[in-house]
Amino acid sequence: MTKKLNVLLAEDQAMVRGALAALLSLAMDDTIAMTVTEVENGDQAMQQLKQQEFDLLLTDIEMPGKTGLELCQYLQQQASPTKTIILTTFGRSGYIKRALEFGVGGFLLKDAPSDDLIHAINQVMAGKRVIDPELAISAIGDEDPLNDKERKALRLAGEGKSTNEIAQLLFIAEGTVRNYLSEAIAKLNATNRIDAARIARQKGWL
Known part of the structure; x- marks a missing residue:
């Protein structure tokens, strides 16, 4: 059959x-x-x-x-x-x-x-x-420090989207986007949002 x-x-x-x-x-x-x-x-x-x-x-x-x-x-x-x-x-x-x-x-x-x-x-x-x-x-290696909201905002930032564009795509306020990106930058010890996106992508966290 x-x-x-x-x-x-x-x-x-x-x-x-x-x-x-x-x-x-x-x-x-x-x-x-x-x-x-x-x-x-x-x-x-x-x-x-x-x-x-x-x-x-x-x-x-x-x-x-x-x-x-x-x-x-x-x-x-x-x-x-x-x-x-x-x-x-x-x-x-x-x-x-x-x-x-x-x-x-x-x-x-x-x-x-x-x-x-x-x-x-x-x-x-x-x-x-x-x-x-x-x-x-x-997979037993590094712990992913990002939560889903930070990950989504950071991925869009890494694609070159502005804070306003990210806010519209995720249906959240611009201030919230800035908070998510700031948290991600701090967690990854990055210098800015682009650097944070690069680090996260290399780790497989985006």
């Missing part, structure tokens, strides 16, 4: 997204029929997740709009049955730690062999967790 697997693939690089979709369509055997919905940014992925149920979310981390980690956090908050696998270029400890906190089923680097991805999908769909042991160990 053929098992149907409904997959949401979120990846902002068109070439990588197309290659992954082709791999998924070719790699499964006769017992699994995979339907892949492709989106090119985190906001489109969020819209899809709110509109329909998926068996699996396969997502990058760094994308325009919502990050892959925010998508996984949303699914966790909704107590969604959707399984999650992160496929990223970066094995930063902060990313892995937050992924584990959000109940991610798999965390793979994009340079992993294609067979590893197919194996991870099978394992995750069976209720298991697949994370490279060395990556998991690295």
Whole structure:
């Protein structure tokens, strides 16, 4: 009997997204029929997740709009049955730690062999967790000092947004934005908001 697997693939690089979709369509055997919905940014992925149920979310981390980690956090908050696998270029400890906190089923680097991805999908769909042991160990490192509000404000600041623009995007007052950024700068021992964003990004905290 053929098992149907409904997959949401979120990846902002068109070439990588197309290659992954082709791999998924070719790699499964006769017992699994995979339907892949492709989106090119985190906001489109969020819209899809709110509109329909998926068996699996396969997502990058760094994308325009919502990050892959925010998508996984949303699914966790909704107590969604959707399984999650992160496929990223970066094995930063902060990313892995937050992924584990959000109940991610798999965390793979994009340079992993294609067979590893197919194996991870099978394992995750069976209720298991697949994370490279060395990556998991690295997640024991630095503690992320930022809260979600500071993280969102700092990420926008790092993109070059002004205090006013950040306030409008987050629907908060400009004074509140300044407070969030000041807290983030102090926690990271940074010289300014751009320096703080750079430090946080290197750690995988944004």
